[in-house]
Amino acid sequence: MSKGLFIPKEKLRAMRTSKGFKQTPFAEMVAMDQSQYSRRESGKVPVSEEEWERFAKVLHVNKEEIYESEPRVINIVNNSDNKDNSINAFEISIKAPHHLFEDLNKKIDFLITKFDQTRP
Incomplete structure (x- = not known):
């Protein structure tokens, strides 16, 4: 993947911050290392369907509220x-x-x- 071509997951980030979660505690709640979670939120690594489900469950929202397709x-x-x-x-x-x-x-x-x- 080339530098500068990352598309951040803005809906995920906005929902996470609106619920008062910092990246490290949220990453722990979704059973992920903070750096791994950060790569997904920043768009550097694709988010799997299973991960979208875990994120939504921890945020207490439907997956569709945070889901953004991969570019x-x-x-x-x-x-x-x-x-x-x-x-x-x-x-x-x-x-x-x-x-x-x-x-x-x-x-x-x-x-x-x-x-x-x-x-x-």
């Missing part, structure tokens, strides 16, 4: 052959919440449609 990752690769037979290759990796990908997909579809209309 999706998309890789875009271009290996097009130019007229001089050289390869122009690049790869882009994006990690973001699901709703950003939905918007990005709509914009890409629009651009593809516009491009197709301009081709002879």
